[in-house]
Amino acid sequence: MIAVFNRELKAYFSSILAWVLVSIYLLIVGFIVAFSIEDFADMSMAAMQGMRQANAMEQLVPPLLTTMGFLLLFFLPLLTMRLFAEERRSGTLDLLLTYPLTEAQILAGKFMAAMTVVGMMLAFTLSGFIMLGRLTPLDWPVLGIGYLGLLLLSAAFLAFGMWASSLTSSQLVAAVVTYGGLLMLWILSGVDRSGALKERFGDLSALAHLTNLTKGVLDTQDLVYFLALAALFLFLTARVLESRKWRG
């Protein structure tokens, strides 16, 4: 697993693509964070005149974390699209499957490598909050829960992306399928207007579960949702890989 992890991580960082992706994500997040802080400072002026409340942990941090999660939806498919589709196109997937490795080890290696890239991406975004924390008091445990939410969301999204990548030899198709699927996952609560699904299984939308975490509420239901979603798609990916053996 370590070998696969090292190989994938090297592949990510030896190509300029990962660096460009990370820097564009940081640029967009930085842009949003910087201007949101400026807007919040303007709002604070009104608060000082007693017109309204101004508290960064209520009005600034949770929406920023949710937006960062939403942006991941556009970047993670670009990270996962090549994981299996590229190997399948170049014919290295069959070679990889002949190594003395189980599908689970291959999957875990690739998954952990992608998670490392996302972790790095998110770690850089902390700089904005550290700056903010020097200007106004922040509730760090709440922020920590918000970042845990982003990591869990990434895990679920990456697992879905890996599954989509394992289905095809075209990176473009893998990316499009991932975009579509993740977008559906994001807006799912809007589809269930009657609330029948929600009543039974809880909110199936990733947004709803992330929102809870960004507010600083650690609910086992949200943790289980993201972990179960990641486990489901990792399992499905393993089955797709396994199916190559009998399809020949």
Add this chain to the structure above:
Amino acid sequence: MTAKTRFAISTLISVVLALAIFLVVLMISRQNNHKWDLTRNQRFSLSQQSLDVVRDLKEPVEALAFLAETDDAGRQAASELLGNYKSAAPEKFSFQLVDPRKSPLLARKHEVRMPGQVILVSGAQTQRSTAVAEEELTNALLRLSDLTEKKVYFLSGHGERAIQGNDPDCLARFQGGLAAEGFTGASLNLLETKQVPSDASILVLAGPTRQMLPAEQQILKTWLDQGGRLLLTLELETGGHLDWLLKEYGIQSPAEAILDEQAQMFGTEPVYAVALAYAADHPITRNFGLNTLFRLARPVEPVSEGQPEGASILPLAHTGPYAFSIPADDLVGKDRVEIRSDRVIRKGSIPLAVAGTFPKGAAPAANPASETAPEPSRPEARIVVVGDTDFVSNELFEVLGNKDLAMNMLNWLTESEDRITIRPKDEASQPLILSQTQTSQIKVLLILAIPLAVLLTGFLMAFRRRG
């Protein structure tokens, strides 16, 4: 069956099983979730008081939150708050979000006229929370689980309105509506009983047209002085008969008749007055968005000087800007309304009702020697005075928001001293003041420096590898 087919079938079965397990796991996690609110002031959790109330419920309660489907933010907030109650006692509390437009019959059944209300249903009992807020909901739950009978006595013997009968002037509908709020109504003649019964939660004095005897006045004053609760509705013609009582509690009702040109839309002379503005900071009228209709009303207001010590008296409802008042004598005994501009006493925003709280012994004339009055053992007396009795008559009780206002008054009057008050959990305001330099530094670092540094590192690594 070939090996390939067997493998395909086993894959299919395992995929279906995985999906089923996924859904079961979600279901179990939904039913057995644990929550930790890590915010500094536990902003997203129920207070200990609310937790105790919901866990101590004797009968299951279902909350129907009436919110439009388009109100996503409202529904989300309601789901979270009601979900907290449900998590605290899943076997005793459940809730439903109801769109009043999609379920008009249900809304009608519970007399929901404004979205944003929550009806708590337990068996045949219902209670209303006028807002989706913890304090209101917990208090409504308390009222619902309060099994003690709250008795409302309507005083009689002084020409008060009858509580039975189909006559438009009677109060039968008002009396009939009490049951839904957990009250029972009965008539009371103080000359007969010589005291206020010990089970009395509220006395209603609905438009007496004769003076009360001094002995009766004394019984009433003593009861109020010991924490009694009174709803007093006045008549235009005879409101002055109660000046002895109002004066002691720092309230006045000048002998004026309120007329409202706007109310001519009812096709009558301008004898109606519509209350359009309500006290936003009083529990009776907080979030109250309905107009209420009065007929031949008198103004009621706190006296500007000489209020009892420790008393808090607040006007509850005001007329709109087109209302004005004239001397009551100009109407009493007349066949029709004649308006002369030189007779107008005041114009616009005239107070129609007041509510006051009075600490025990606040009224100076209470007679401590009285032995007949029971001990209500409440820390304060509460009095609501309305400048009109017609607003709760059979004819007007169910018009506009009259019923809601009257029931809010009764609920406030009976609120027990251990009424739950839950302070808002908003974070303290911590404004962020940025200098121009700080703003520029943030932008340079977040938009330029960090992304560029990452990009350059990538190029550098790629360049070194190729080199």
